[in-house]
Amino acid sequence: MSTVTKPTVPAPRKPWAASPKDRAETGAILAIAVLISWGVVAATPLKGKLAYAAVFFIAYLVIDFAVSFRKAGRPAAVDSLFRSLVTTAIAIAVTPIISILVTVWIRGHHGLHWTLFTKDMHSNAFTDPVNQGGLLHAIIGTFLLVIFAMIISVPIGILTAIYLTEIRGRFTRPIEFLVQAMSGVPSIVAGLFIYAAILIPFTKTVNGIQGSLALAILMIPTVARTSQEVLKLIPGDLREAGVALGGTQWRSVALVVVPAARSGLITAMILGVARVAGETAPILLLTGGSGTKNFNVFSGSLGSLPNYVWQAFSAGTPEAITRAWAGILVLLLIVVILFTAARVLGNRKVGKK
C-alpha cells in the first residue's frame, strides 16, 4: 500500500476465446462438410440447391459431433450438437425473410422513381411506361385506412389491457382468452364480417371506413396483448403509491401507471399498425381500388398499396409487374420504418428524455 511504484498493467486478454487452432478446426469441419455435400450430390441422384443444403447440414452435424466427442467426450459433443441445431433453426427461420427482402429490392428498385410519390394513376393505366403515373393515391389510401383503424382500435385495445391488468374483474380470464384467440383470426374473416354486417345491409358500396373497421378488428388483439405485457411490467408499488396519495384508482392509472408505460404503449400501437398495414384481403372486399386520390374515407372507392399491387399484377405486362414490385417495396419500407420506430421508442428508458 505504501509503495509508490506504479503497478504494471497487464495487457487485457481473453483466455476463453477460440484459439487460431480452434478456428482452423471449425473451418476444416465446414470445408469437409461442403466437400461431402458436393460429392454426394455429384455421385447420387439427389439434385438441386436443397440437396446441397441438406447433405451439408447432416455432414456438418455428424463430423462436428464426432470431433467434439473425441476431443472432450459425450457431454461436450451433445452440447455442440445442440448448438449446431439451434444455429440451423435460426438460419432456416431467417432465410425466407432475407430472401423476401432481397427479392423485393432486386425486382422493385428500378420501378422506384420520384413520380411514385407525387402522382396518382387517374390518367394512366398500369401498362403505361413505369415513369408515368404513381403511387400517391395508394399511399394516401393506406395511411387513411391505417389512421382510422388506429383511431378505432388503439383506445379499445389499451382500455382492454387496462381492464386486464388494473381492474382484474370477474371477466379477466375469459377476456384474456378471447383476446388471444382473436389474434389468430384470419384477415379475410374480419373482412367478410364487415362485408356481411355493414356493406350488404347498409352502405351497399365500397368505402374506406369499412376497410378501417376490418383492420381495427385485426389490430385490437395485437394492441391489447402488447399493452397488457407492458402494463404488467409496471411495478405494483407505483399503483399503491398513487392510491396511497389519495387518488382514485382511475386517476392513479391515468396519471401514474399509463405515463410510466408510455413508451411501451406507443410500441404496442406501432406493432398494431405494422400488423395491418399490408393486409390485403379485407381491403379488396371493402374499400375498392380507385386510381384517383381520395381523401374521404366515408365515401367513394379508396385506393391502397395492397390493392395497387394486386391490380398491377393482374394487368400482367412487364411495366405493370415492375409497378407491382415497386409498390411492394414501398409498402415494405413503410412497415420497416414503423418497426424501427417501435424499437427505438420501446428501448427508450422510461423517465429519461
Place this chain on the structure above:
Amino acid sequence: MAPESENSQGDEMESTAQKGSLSDIAAARVQKQPGNNALGVGLEARGVHAWFGEKHALSNVSLDFWPGTVTALIGPSGCGKSTFIRTLNRMHEFIPGAAMAGEVLLNGEDIYAPGVDVTKIRLKVGMVFQKPNPFPSMTIAENVLAGLKLAQLKAENKDDLLEECLERAGLWSEVKDRLGTHGGALSGGQQQRLCIARALAVRPQVLLMDEPCSALDPGSTLRIEETISQLSSSVTIVIVTHNMQQAARVSDYTAFFLSDGGPGQMVEVGSTNDIFSRPKDERTENYVTGRFG
C-alpha cells in the same frame, strides 16, 4: 460489553449511531407526552384482525397512536406488522382475498364505516413504502406535487408548498437546482426522501412508514431518521422497522409483534424506553436482547 449490543440487529448502523445498549439509546431520547399537541384526537386501532384468503394473518390488535409521537412496530418477519400498518390507511384491501375485522378510528370515526370515502382517509393517513418509488414519468417537482393532482386538490402557492415539503423531508438543499429533472436520477436515499416529501404535500395527519430504510445505506438511513425526528412534531408517525436500534433511536412508543405460527399478535406495547430496558413480557425481552428473531 453488554449482550444486547452484540446481538442487536441492524449492525450496519453501528458506525453512525451512538455506541451502547438499546436501552441506553432509548433512554437518551426525551420521551414525548401523549396528547400535548393539537393534531386531532389521533389514530386508534380497536381489535383489528386481518386475513389473506383463509389465512388469519393478524389477531386482535388494539393500539393507540398519540398525536405528534413516533410509534415503532417491531417483530420478526411474518408477524403481521406490515399487514397491520396497511389496515390503518385501508391499503390492506388492495390485496385480492384480503379481509379484516375490528375498527380503526381516525379522530374518533371508524375509517371502515360504510359510506366513508376511502380516498379522503388516505389523504389524512399517508404512506411511505419499503422501496423508494418515485413516479418515473414525473420530474422531482411533479413528484412532490403528484398527490395534489391525484386527489384533485388545490394549492395556494405550489412553489411554496414544493419548497416546504422538500425542506421538511430534508431534501431541498440537494435538489433545489434540478427540480425539473427526473426523480429516477437521485440516489436511493434521496428517492426515499422525495417519497416522504410527496406524502407530506397532501398534508397528512398521520404518516405510515413501512420499513422505509430497509433498502438504504447507513448514511441515507441516518438522514431519514433525522427527517423523522423533525417531522414528529407536526405529524403522527407509525414506523415498521426490522432495525431495533432504529426503533430505539426514533420512536417514543414501541409495539412488539409476534407470530407463534398462527396469526400475528401484539405481545406488548409501551414507551420505547420501557420496552428496551424493562420489558414486561419474556418474549419481548428475548427479542430485544437478540436471543431470537
